[in-house]
Amino acid sequence: MRLHRLHITAFGPFGGAQEVDFDDLSTAGLFLLHGPTGAGKTSVLDAVCFALYGSVPGARQGGSLRSDHALPDVRTEVTLELTVSGRRLEITRQPPFARPKKRGTGTTTEKAQSWLREYHAPAGSWKDLSRSHQEIGEEITQLLGMSREQFCQVVLLPQGDFARFLRADAEARGRLLGRLFDTRRFAAVEQRLAERRRTAETQVRAGDADLLAGAHRMQQAVGDLAELPLPELAPGEPGLAEAVLEWAAINRSTAREWFTIAHRAQAATESAQAAAARVLDDVREVARLQRRFAEAGERAARLEERSGAHQEDRARMERGRKAEAVAPALGLREATETEHRRAAGAETRARAQLSETFSEAGAAGLAAAARKAAEELGGLESARRGEQRLTELATERTKLDRQERADEDVLHDAEQWLSEWEATRAGLQTRIETAQEAATRAEQLAVQREPAQARLGAARLRDQLAGDTDEAHARVLAAREQAADARTHWLDLKEQRLKGIAAELAANLVDGAACAVCGATEHPAPARKVDGHVDQRAEDAALAAYQSADERRAEAERRLGVVREALAAATAEAGDTPTGRLAEQAEELERRHTEARGAASGLHAAGEALRRAEHEHERRLAAHQEAAVRGASRSARRDALARETATLEEELAQARGSAGSVAERAAQLERQVSTLTEAADTARVAADTAQRLKDADARLADAAFRAGFDTPQAAAAALLDDTAHRELQRRLDAWQQEEATVRAVLAETETAAAADRPPADVRTAEQSAAVAVRRMREAASARDAAARRCSELDRLSHRATASVRRLGPLREEYDRVARLATLAAGTSADNERRMRLESYVLAARLEQVAAAASARLQRMSSGRYTLVHSDDRAGRGRSGLGLHVVDAWTGRERDTATLSGGETFFASLALALGLADVVTDEAGGVRLDTLFIDEGFGSLDDQTLDEVLDVLDSLRERDRSVGIVSHVADLRRRIHAQLEVVKGRSGSVVRQRGGDGG
Incomplete structure (x- = not known):
């Protein structure tokens, strides 16, 4: 990665637009970034980090990126041009911006924006790649192969962090190295192994607990027969499975012996019970035959006592059979008499409802009067329709009156509202x-x-x-x-x-x-030192105190x-x-x-109220006009209804006569027609039933004489109903059956022979048989209990054996995972240095960093110091992250915390450069052609400073450019390529002097 150009606007202390040409600064290989405290040296590096990752280094996050010196309408922006992995890119980022509103007062916030462009050499132009924050971040992270934390650690080398790293303990070093090399996957492996160990242990303990639960159930099944106690082992203890299986085998053998004994005892009791049962059956059979003969004698005596009643039943049955021939005539006469009484009663009730005019009339006269009343009723149909129409007219007049009152209320309300x-x-x-x-x-x-x-x-x-x-x-x-x-x-x-x-x-x-x-x-x-002699160390200490006081001033x-x-x-x-x-x-x-x-x-509410009032005004005015129109229409309709009502009332007065209404008159006629018709019908039915009753009396007298009865009443008395007939027949049949049964029993040879023998002793035989059955049941119960015990022990033993087989792989898995987990966690006895897996990986990385740093440290210290990695344990902690320095002058190895201020600086610088090389290699070999080194050069003497600068200058051999961030005045004379940050009242500005002296 090589930086080419950085453009900053309204960022940090820079109020205006500033540009840094890294290509010009990098021609010398080594350039200086200097300026007074607070001018903004670190802000230049923050801008580089912000352009790449969209955020500044972790220690400076959370604050505002916008310059307080910037004009309100100038937006904060950072543009970085760089080459990485052979691609020339340009990244532009703008954080959220609160700008003044174009209209009115106040501010409005614009969202953050980002652009990524790539230079296309053949076309000689820039091509847009993305404007998405996420896509740009993923693209840059993939190209650099480093996270923001790694970039800030290996490109923007913070010497203070590495000075603390040299003096830190193993835990602090582990945290820093873990962030840089991302060893979370190894920590995840440790955690995963620990989780698998806990899971396997839980499964093994659960299996052992289930095995012990089965053993306890076997112990309950064995009961008092157990010869050995249950093994006293807890779940998870070794040897539990073997002890349980051995104990189960011994108890199964004992249970089978007891089952054999119980089976033989059961066979003996079954034989004794069978013999006692045969004796009991023989005694019971003799007793039964003796009882049967005695009962037959008693039944014969009872039949002799009831022989007279039997003869009477036979005579009664004979008379009943003769009376059955008269029964049809009796039934016909009784039915005809009942029908005549019913018809006579109906005629009496019907005539009671007639007036005196028709009380003596016959059936024909009553029918003629009914026809005349029906003809008069038919003539009232037209009058009925007129009466219904008159009711409708009255309803309509009432409706018109109700509408008139409603319209009067509407007119009154509308007139009152419109007046206001x-x-x-x-x-x-x-x-x-x-x-x-x-x-x-x-x-x-x-x-x-x-x-x-x-x-x-x-x-x-x-x-x-x-x-x-x-x-x-x-x-x-x-x-x-x-x-x-x-x-x-x-x-x-x-x-x-x-x-x-x-x-x-x-x-x-x-x-x-x-x-x-x-x-x-x-x-x-030679001259001698006097008391109070001042050496160079005291002078240097006083000079350092003065410089520190001057800086505070x-x-x-x-x-x-x-x-x-x-x-x-x-x-x-x-x-x-x-x-x-x-x-x-x-x-x-x-x-x-x-x-x-x-x-x-209240403006909106008042406007709404006015609009509602105007709408109400229009509605009230329209309602007033509609009510007036409806009133005129009602007057005409009321006159027409009055004329039609008068005509109908005149017609109805003639039709209803003396009745209150036509309907009332029609109802009177309907009742009269119904009454006359019913009276004529009942008179005809009564005359007909009287004649049929006379005919039934004659047929009944003739039938009784032919059946042998003197009078019809005698035949009726001898007649049996169904219930009496069935009861009488049942008694006759029962007598005959009982007589035949008694004669058959008394004639049996075995029964008579048993009657001659002594009485049978059934009770004694039953007691002997009961004792035999009880003993057989007890033996069977003992045998069943022994069988169930053997079956239960076999089932539980089989289950225990299956559990042991199933637990075997789980125990092996648990042992293997437990060994791996304790080894990775550093708690295993096999892990002599008690080093965790993550610490082991970090120790390997630290060993690489120490080897890379030692090459530069030897040159900076003129071959005196060498950094070495140590696996020794620190106190009671775990080993793997120790870091020592070997002093070639003394030949002894000592802790890095014992280095002086200047020695700590170049040791931390060597460590930072070595770490940059290792992280770069792990990131996929991405070249880091531009590095920045933070403060710390003020603690070096001239000779050491020359050696450090030589080492940094040697980085040019790898085509690198190194920027030193410092305010040490001596560096301005030694390094010609400079980027100076100058602060002022309107914000900071940058001044650049390239490697060619320009």
């Missing part, structure tokens, strides 16, 4: 005009309010800066006094050293060696100037008016503006 219309409209128009005036006044006050607030803020800042100015002035006076005292002290020590320089030179004289002053080889009376004066400039600007904006008075004015303007805005807020 002019006053309402005038009031609403006044509200609108008042709100419009308030809105105009609010706009005028808004214009005055913002300048008043600005003056108030400036006045408050003025009051604050006045106090800050006094404090800053006091600090300047104190710093000047301290600087003067330090200078006086340094000059005094220098003068004392010059006075005693002879003694300092004499200390180096050796007999036989020439004197550096006079050349003599003999030194008879300059910084105090700069801050005083900044505060005074800010105070002058605030005073110019606020004037001499007291802050309290400005605050009162601003508060008054705010109050008046608030009141005006409140009054103006």
Whole structure:
């Protein structure tokens, strides 16, 4: 990567447009970036980082990138032209910009923008590639092969970070190297192995717990037969599976022995029970036959006792069969009599509803009267329609009256509302005009309010800066006094050293060696150091103290100037008016503006109210006119209804006669026709049923005589209904069946023989059989329990064996993963140096960095120092990130924290350059043709500075250009290519002098 050109506008301390030509600076290979403190040297490097990655280095993030010296309408912009991976690119970035509004007051914020272009050599022009922040960031990161943190560490070499790196402990070095080399994947491997170890351990423990649970169930199944206790091992302990399987095998053998014993005992009890059951069956059979013979004798005696009742039932059954021939005539006569009584009752009820005129009339007379009433009813149909029309006319008149009352209310409301219309409209128009005036006044006050607030803020800042100015002035006076005292002290020590320089030179004289002053080889009376002699170290310390005090003085004066400039600007904006008075004015303007805005807020509501009122006026006026039209139409309709009503009432008076209405008259006729018709029908039915009753009496008398009964009543008494017939037949059949059964039982040979034997003892036989059954059941239960115990133990043992087989691979996996996890975490006994995997990778990287840095450190230190990597453990921590320096003068190895200030600088510089080489190689070999080295050269003496510059100058052999960021005055004489940053009241500017002296 080589930088060509950087263009900055309104960025950091640069108020205007500035341009840096790196091609011109890089011709000498080594150039100097210098300027006073606070001028903006670091801002140039921030601009490079911002152009590439869209953000500044981490330590300076969060602040505003825009210059306070820039004009309001000038946008902040950074453009960088560079070559990377053989491609010439131009990157332009603009952060968010708050610019003044084109209309009105205030500001509006424009979004951040980015452009990426590539130079097309054949066409000699630039080609646009992208305007997306994300795409540009991904493209640059891919081309450089470095993140922003890596770029800031290897291109913008911060010496202070590497000085701290030299003195840091292993943890701090690990954090820095981890950010640069991105070893998160190795930490992820450690975490993944730890997670897999925990998962495998959980699975193994769960399997062991399941195995122990099965063992406990086996122990419950064995019960009191267990000969050995359950192994007392916890889940995860070695040997658990073998102990459980061995214990299970012993208990299975014991359970099978008990099953064999129980099986034999069951066979013996089954034989005894079968014999007792046969004896019991024989005794029960004898007892049954004896009971059967005794019961048959008792039943024969009961049949003899009921023989008389049996003869009566047989006679009754015979009479009932004869009466069945008379039953049809009896049923016909009873049905005819019932029908006649019903018809006579109906005739009586029908005649009771007739008037006296028809009480004696026959069926024919009643039918003729009904026909006459029906003819009169048919003549009333036309009168019914007229009466219905009269009802409709009355309903219509009522509707017209209701509409008339509603229209009268509408007319009254409309006339009352319209009479107040002019006053309402005038009031609403006044509200609108008042709100419009308030809105105009609010706009005028808004214009005055913002300048008043600005003056108030400036006045408050003025009051604050006045106090800050006094404090800053006091600090300047104190710093000047301290600087003067330090200078006086340094000059005094220098003068004392010059006075005693002879003694300092004499200390180096050796007999036989020439004197550096006079050349003599003999030194008879060399000068001696007196008390209070000042050597070069004391003088250098005094000079450093003076320089530090002078820098503090300059910084105090700069801050005083900044505060005074800010105070002058605030005073110019606020004037001499007291802050309290400005605050009162601003508060008054705010109050008046608030009141005006409140009054103006009713403008929209007043306008809406006026529009609603005008719409209501139009609606009320139209309603008034429509109501008047409807009233005229109703008058004509009411006259027509009156004429039609009079005609209909005259016609209906004739039709209804003495009745209240035509409908009432029709109802009277309908009832009369129905009553006469019903009376004629019931009279005909009653005469017919009387004749049929006489015929049924004659047929009944004839049937009773032929069946052998003296009277019909005797035949009716002998007749049996279905229930009585079934009951009588059942008793006769039961008698015959019982008689046949008793004779059959008494004739049985076995039953009679059993009756001659002694009574059977069933109870004793049952007790013997019950004892045999109980013993057989107990033996069967014992045998079943033993079988279940064996089956359960077999099942649990098979399950335990399967669990052990299933746990075998899990245990092997757990052992393997546990060894890997503890090895990667540095806690394994095999890891002698207790080095984590990530630390191991970082240690390898640190070893590469130390080797690359040692080549340059030996040259800077004239071959004295060499950086070496150490794997030794630091205290109780883990090893792998130790860094030592080997001193060739003493031949001893010591910690880098023991280096002096100057030694620390060139050691950290060598480390930074070595780290840049290693990171570059890991990034895919991207060439870094431009490097920047931050402060730290002021701590070097002249000889060491020459050696450091030689090393930096040697980087040109790799076609690199190195920019040194420093304010050391001696470097300006040694390095001709310079970029100077000069600060001023309107912002900083850059001045460039190329390697050719231009």
